[in-house]
Amino acid sequence: MSAAPALTSTANCGSSERPRANSAVDNLRFVKNKTVSLIGCPFSSGQGRPGVEAGPNSLVSAGLLEQLTQLGWTVEFTGYQQFESIVSSEQLAKDTPIGKMKNPRTVSHVTQAVATVVASKAKEGKIPLTLGGDHSLGLGTVLGSLAAHPDLALIWVDAHADINTPQTTDSGNLHGCPVSFLCNLEDTQVEPFSTWLPGPASKFLDPKRLVYIGLRDVDSEEKTILRKHGIKAFSMHEVDRYGIGAVVDMALDYINDGVKGKRERPIHLSFDVDALDPSVAPSTGTPVRGGLSFREGHYICEALYETGALVAMDLMEVNPSLMPADAEQTIAVGCSLVRSAFGETLL
Numbered sequence: 001m002s003a004a005p006a007l008t009s010t011a012n013c014g015s016s017e018r019p020r021a022n023s024a025v026d027n028l029r030f031v032k033n034k035t036v037s038l039i040g041c042p043f044s045s046g047q048g049r050p051g052v053e054a055g056p057n058s059l060v061s062a063g064l065l066e067q068l069t070q071l072g073w074t075v076e077f078t079g080y081q082q083f084e085s086i087v088s089s090e091q092l093a094k095d096t097p098i099g100k101m102k103n104p105r106t107v108s109h110v111t112q113a114v115a116t117v118v119a120s121k122a123k124e125g126k127i128p129l130t131l132g133g134d135h136s137l138g139l140g141t142v143l144g145s146l147a148a149h150p151d152l153a154l155i156w157v158d159a160h161a162d163i164n165t166p167q168t169t170d171s172g173n174l175h176g177c178p179v180s181f182l183c184n185l186e187d188t189q190v191e192p193f194s195t196w197l198p199g200p201a202s203k204f205l206d207p208k209r210l211v212y213i214g215l216r217d218v219d220s221e222e223k224t225i226l227r228k229h230g231i232k233a234f235s236m237h238e239v240d241r242y243g244i245g246a247v248v249d250m251a252l253d254y255i256n257d258g259v260k261g262k263r264e265r266p267i268h269l270s271f272d273v274d275a276l277d278p279s280v281a282p283s284t285g286t287p288v289r290g291g292l293s294f295r296e297g298h299y300i301c302e303a304l305y306e307t308g309a310l311v312a313m314d315l316m317e318v319n320p321s322l323m324p325a326d327a328e329q330t331i332a333v334g335c336s337l338v339r340s341a342f343g344e345t346l347l
């Protein structure tokens, strides 16, 4: 099937005809010299389905670096070797569960390494763009951002809340748990993570600085945690009710002390591609129907860019080996979400 010509600029990741970049790029308040540091994490040990480790390479091969360059960014990319060396197959075989947690030592090592890289790039005034890999990596990316921007807010766009604790997780997959560790919730001070995670009260994420968008598959104990900590969440129900424009406005007001129109706090965007409806992004490990439309997903990215306060982005859970006939579509959507967050506009 060949795509209609009118669709190619969004459907074809490698197209050279790009809409122009938003001039708001010059307003990015926390970023120096329009430099993005691309961090590719070919990592899959936070969940059970092989293939998600190929996500970063698929996005890079589809031309993501060139696309960011065309938007006026200086792109820094040093390759994947820094994380590959950490995960050897012998090591993985020895990484027996601790309690319910699967591959705990591997996830702990890799997230710690990711946190270090993200922190150093962010402190240099660059925007770290982390490509996953599974969403357990979000523990590392957000802690890294917090090291550089202590008053950071986190916008977690996902079908899932990923806030299980080592006690509440059913699957034992750590990609369902990063947010509980990030917020230093009950039962997360466990080995091996406790050997390196920041001590109480220092540089964990305040649950009041967290907003979810797109939720629709939240485990019952996760619902209890969200309620107990008063965490702000816009599920698909709220997206349906208010529309994505109002939801993003409310999310941005909320993280800016509830002040309407205030857009000052630095923002880390962690985007799980499964937030999108499976008809839009089918190649992912835990698809859930009833998700964000193509435009709703892109709108979030465009609106966050417009704040001038975006300091980091993650794009996670692209798994090209699932629904392989549709992998190209998922990869193309991943690239275009990133472009929207880095200033691509429709006009």
Ligand SMILES: NC(=[NH2+])NCCC[C@H](N)C(=O)O
Residues within 6 Å of the ligand: 134, 135, 136, 160, 162, 164, 169, 170, 171, 172, 173, 175, 176, 177, 217, 219, 272, 274, 286, 317
């Ligand atoms: N990053 C993801 N895709 N997470 C899916 C998590 C699913 C489920 N809540 C679990 O804890 O296992």
Ligand SMILES: [Mn+2]
Residues within 6 Å of the ligand: 158, 159, 160, 272, 274, 275, 286
């Ligand atoms: Mn998810």
Ligand SMILES: [Mn+2]
Residues within 6 Å of the ligand: 135, 158, 160, 162, 175, 272
């Ligand atoms: Mn997720």
